[in-house]
Amino acid sequence: MLQRLITSREALLLGAIAVLLALIATRFPGYVAPSNLADVFNDTSPLILLAIGQMIVILTKCIDLSVAANLALTGMVVSMINVALPGLPVAVILVVAVTLGAVMGMFNGILVWKLDIPPIVVTLGTMTIFRGIIFLISDGKWVNSHEMSPSFKAFPRAEFLGLPMLSWTAILAVILFTVVMSRTTLGRAAYAVGGNPHAATYTGIDVGRTQFWAFTISGALAGLTGYLWVSRYAVAYVDIAGGFELDVVAACVIGGISIAGGIGSVGGALLGALFLGVIKNALPVINVSPFWQLAISGGAIIIAVAVNARASQTKGRIILKSAEHAT
């Protein structure tokens, strides 16, 4: 059991992050100070939230490319609501953001489930549609900091036990979805659908419905992140988080989530996101040019995939009688 824990993907990735931090610390000791690490975690929180949703979608053999556009549209809508009704409590804004995001996720899910369109095509389409809608409702104008109400902007920054609410949201999502994925019938269905859709069908699991709920969760998390994003950066416009969906997919891949479906964990998504977050935050600090940053992130993705492929290759079947009890 202990050996299994040590050789797991998550442990490997945790080790890689530790090594990375140690390397950075040799050149810039201040980076590993607890307060800075907390800042890195806070910066990475939006990526963590989206990576959790994306992980569930990828687990069911789908992909959601519309998360960043969903985030931007929800962010714009809640910003405009805030401008129109500055007195609306943050709790209501949160409910609106999650609901709106979930509805957009459901739209993806319905198209995949009922019309049987490949998920990459559906979400490529909705990605463009969502961005287009932002332009239509905002006329391409920005919602700036001074237009937003103070309470609207304060929520992600509000501290509780020394950590901002943005970080707490990510932590709560990690805990909630760890339980959902390991201890609920929906979580189990997601693994089954991605692992072997035919077998899942014969088992009585509705493949399309499971994928629908995966998209809904991904959308809800994107919506939630949309509010947190615009309030934290205190600006909303058409192109916020442009291209961020690729970072999200990259975090999942680094976190050991199999693009073919059926394999992955919330812990993996968390660590994959943190790995990218640490790199992105550290490189400017140690004076690496932004162009190298892209190359290093890309290299990390390829190395992670190669390591995962090797890890799954070395496993053999247990046929020999002597091997049955060795594991």
Added chain:
Amino acid sequence: MLMQAETDTRADAAQDPVLALDGITKTFPGVKALDRVSLRLFPGQVTALIGENGAGKSTVVKTLTGIYQPDGGDILVDGTATRFPTAQDAADAGITAIHQETVLFDELSVAENIFLGHAPRGRFGLIDWATMEAKAVEILRGIGAEIDPAHKLRDLGIANKHLVAIARALSIDARVVIMDEPTAALSHKEIHELYELVEKLKAQGKAILFISHKFDEIFRIADRYTVFRDGQYIGDGKIADVTEADLVKMMVGRDVSQIFPTRDATPGDEVLRVEGMSHPTEFADIGFTLKRGEILGFYGLVGAGRSEFMQALFGITAPSAGTVTIDGAVESIRSPADAVDAGIVYVPEDRGKQGAITALPIFQNVTLPSLGRTSKKSFIRLAEEFRLAREYTERLDLRAASLDTDVGNLSGGNQQKVVIAKWLATQPKVIILDEPTKGIDIGSKAAVHEFMAELAAAGLAVIMVSSEIPEVLGMSDRVIVMREGRMVAELAGGELTPETLVRHAAGI
């Protein structure tokens, strides 16, 4: 065995093998797939390669076609030791294989499929289409096939695709043709056409290696046999000198008469009643009843609509009419989940593809269809889950270190047990077994039959779809015969003979 080998040498002294394996060994990590095996193929003769699953038959085919490299021993072509470092080298030596599932290209034309890789060239090295099509017609005529070489392959039926595969084999002027279970996907009529083709190939002096599980086929067309067991050569000789029982004995190393378990056939109350079940295109007017403890066989030719009907009964496809009554209550089955709730489970034919989820551990596979019982308000109770998984894996004597082991790490036999445990854990009333022994060896078949008898004795109603007459006759209390999507006969007792089954199935 020694005696057999001696008689052989004398009988074959007149003729030399065109291709021979001498002491070939092939080792994979932890497994000796072939252990000093020998095989001889003679021109103008069909040699049947016989052995249980795992005997090493497919490893031999891969060695002969240059896909695997042997670790020891010689491949002799016309008596000269040769190596086939690549598949192309084996093809150059005139060895070709027709696989169980044809390896062809649907989007290319018949002529392109035949000549892919060695198309006739014209000026500037471009493909000479006219010559290619003319040659294709010539080869196809030679094997008695009237197929337009310009047709796309995907427009052809499965039998014609086989003919194209054979034509391809002939186009490279093969001297040795390997047929790996060529009849598995063919109908009765098509199998007869294949036999005629084999005769033609023999007449042309080709050496043929024929791999099959079906003894009637082997005795019909083979001249010689070679038996492997557990990667070892057991013996070879002339088919005329042996009986089916002799071959079975060599295969399994012990006497196995195909005896079916005796059952106390006193079925209980009616549990399932199907009335007027129809589908727009697949089947019509299916109706029958099934009692507790009864085994109902479904016989028919491949493509008679048996599996299609079972899939509708299980809620995978939607029937256009009909009612299903279970224990006197009419059930509306719209999805597999409904069927499982109603007490019907279906163990599909393709257990690899439709059975286990290999990335999940054993216990999660077993409880997957029973999550309703192991969870409270969709929260899974782990203790309950493990209890259920342990109960059913122990009942099936599944040996694994821990229920936490991923199913992908188990051997094929244990994976099957996981799939069956999964269904039994739902405590079904009716279990549908689709071709339960297809492609498995004789030893495992007996175990499956034993197990079916146990299920029936425990009060389960069993529906068995099978295309093997001995199995249908040996296991069923009653048999429904289907032809072209309709029930054509319901047979029991003295009516159950091989002749009546075949007569109804073929519509004679």
